Amino acid sequence: xxxxxxxxxxxxxxxxxxxxxxxxxxxxxxxxxxxxxxxxxxxxxxxxxxxxxxxxxxxxxxxxxxxxxxxxxxxxxxxxxxxxxxxxxxxxxxxxxxxxxxxxxxxxxxxxxxxxxxxxxxxxxxxxxxxxxxxxxxxxxxxxxxxxxxxxxxxxxxxxxxxxxxxxxxxxxxxxxxxxxxxxxxxxxxxxxxxxxxxxxxxxxxxxxxxxxxxxxxxxxxxxxxxxxxxxxxxxxxxxxxxxxxxxx
Amino acid sequence: xxxxxxxxxxxxxxxxxxxxxxxxxxxxxxxxxxxxxxxxxxxxxxxxxxxxxxxxxxxxxxxxxxxxxxxxxxxxxxxxxxxxxxxxxxxxxxxxxxxxxxxxxxxxxxxxxxxxxxxxxxxxxxxxxxxxxxxxxxxxxxxxxxxxxxxxxxxxxxxxxxxxxxxxxxxxxxxxxxxxxxxxxxxxxxxxxxxxxxxxxxxxxxxxxxxxxxxxxxxxxxxxxxxxxxxxxxxxxxxxxxxxxxxxxxxxxxxxxxxxxxxxxxxxxxxxxxxxxxxxxxxxxxxxxxxxxxxxxxxx
Numbered sequence: 001x002x003x004x005x006x007x008x009x010x011x012x013x014x015x016x017x018x019x020x021x022x023x024x025x026x027x028x029x030x031x032x033x034x035x036x037x038x039x040x041x042x043x044x045x046x047x048x049x050x051x052x053x054x055x056x057x058x059x060x061x062x063x064x065x066x067x068x069x070x071x072x073x074x075x076x077x078x079x080x081x082x083x084x085x086x087x088x089x090x091x092x093x094x095x096x097x098x099x100x101x102x103x104x105x106x107x108x109x110x111x112x113x114x115x116x117x118x119x120x121x122x123x124x125x126x127x128x129x130x131x132x133x134x135x136x137x138x139x140x141x142x143x144x145x146x147x148x149x150x151x152x153x154x155x156x157x158x159x160x161x162x163x164x165x166x167x168x169x170x171x172x173x174x175x176x177x178x179x180x181x182x183x184x185x186x187x188x189x190x191x192x193x194x195x196x197x198x199x200x201x202x203x204x205x206x207x208x209x210x211x212x213x214x215x216x217x218x219x220x221x222x223x224x225x226x227x228x229x230x231x232x233x234x235x236x237x238x239x240x241x242x243x244x245x246x247x248x249x
Numbered sequence: 250x251x252x253x254x255x256x257x258x259x260x261x262x263x264x265x266x267x268x269x270x271x272x273x274x275x276x277x278x279x280x281x282x283x284x285x286x287x288x289x290x291x292x293x294x295x296x297x298x299x300x301x302x303x304x305x306x307x308x309x310x311x312x313x314x315x316x317x318x319x320x321x322x323x324x325x326x327x328x329x330x331x332x333x334x335x336x337x338x339x340x341x342x343x344x345x346x347x348x349x350x351x352x353x354x355x356x357x358x359x360x361x362x363x364x365x366x367x368x369x370x371x372x373x374x375x376x377x378x379x380x381x382x383x384x385x386x387x388x389x390x391x392x393x394x395x396x397x398x399x400x401x402x403x404x405x406x407x408x409x410x411x412x413x414x415x416x417x418x419x420x421x422x423x424x425x426x427x428x429x430x431x432x433x434x435x436x437x438x439x440x441x442x443x444x445x446x447x448x449x450x451x452x453x454x455x456x457x458x459x460x461x462x463x464x465x466x467x468x469x470x471x472x473x474x475x476x477x478x479x480x481x482x483x484x485x486x487x488x489x490x491x492x493x494x495x496x497x498x499x500x501x502x503x504x505x506x507x508x509x510x511x512x513x514x515x516x517x518x519x520x521x522x523x524x525x526x527x528x529x530x531x532x533x534x535x536x537x538x539x540x541x542x543x544x545x546x547x548x549x
Contacts (some may be wrong), residue, residue: 005353010350079339080339082338085394088326088356090302090323248302249302
């Protein structure tokens, strides 16, 4: 806990939360805009539509947000050559853990904020269905899991390379690939980490082109895909941490 | 003699390139040990190995009486302060905040921060962020971080790099005072012979990864053997008359002679009709010795 506390202490005056607030705020504005005119039918499926909209946005916005956040969290260690001193005072693995946790807390706050926005929107607009608590829990868990995987991947890059353009570029490319992957079969999507935002979603859309009607519906939670991403996260964590611990500075 | 640091066959290879080759350091307790060598000789790599920042290819390290390995490294280093290459700091934090991180990681009482700031005269920096410090102040902040908790051993890698003359003088005084004031042992590296000559009791000289000298500074001075140099009207004949002489560059050199022996030699030459044009006593400077040992230009 001391290591995690120190990560937040080091972040003084860096205002990382602004990155989260700014990008989450943009997503909130998007939702407000999308619901500016809403009919009774949309009101009934308001929660599902919100979750669907945010899931799509997340596949673009969260990789970018994660890249900016993680690269800034790691850059402070490079800028002042701090690793040389830190490695003589704390186990390097705990620094890796603390950085990941710190990024994870920020990302959890971002996803939590999205749920708060949806709940507020439901309250203000009067969505005509009960609050889908289970959907929110799955949404929080799945979106956070994808973000954590990306954060881990980008953290490994950001700690390895002094030039923070590398993790930033990787974040942007990942976001772009996540978007593109949606146009490909599921097996292709499974190869792209940011595509899991959509893959793990339990809310899907059916568009009746002839009638011009959009229907949102629930699908079973893709347990296999979730297990696959979790396993990948564990393996990448083990590999990334080990490589960081063995690193010479 | 008790040693604060000893190494045995300490080696670091990067592929085929040998950066540090089987060196056996012996740093006595309570001394300032100057680790001297030209740029790229392996000083920083050696110091990083002592701190576990670079993994030795082979060899053993003993610090403060304990053989250092990956398991006990951090507990040994609790008694070691370090400043490697350039000072480490968080530019967006103040001096106090930077030291708070060190204090927290080392589990030290709050008062340590004021004491360290006071020692390096950074007490008045207030809310100024470290990125806005001068290089000298950053260097002092690095020293303050190393001093936190009054470690038994300080490892300082070129701590005067980039400092102005006043800063160098100040740093020199601080380093010299540490053994007497706090009972610390200081290992300080430099490529500046004059720097080490002013602060160290013991010296280790490293060249191309190999330790070519290690002893007291006094014994390094003792290597500066004196000799007599002569220029005569006939050096060749003079050399046959003075069997211990060697001829180089128009000069004859003789080993250190007593006044009487020198008088006898000059009389002998005069009796044989050889005129002495010049006679002078020469002494190898520390720079010459350093040059010989490192095979490079001495940095003065």
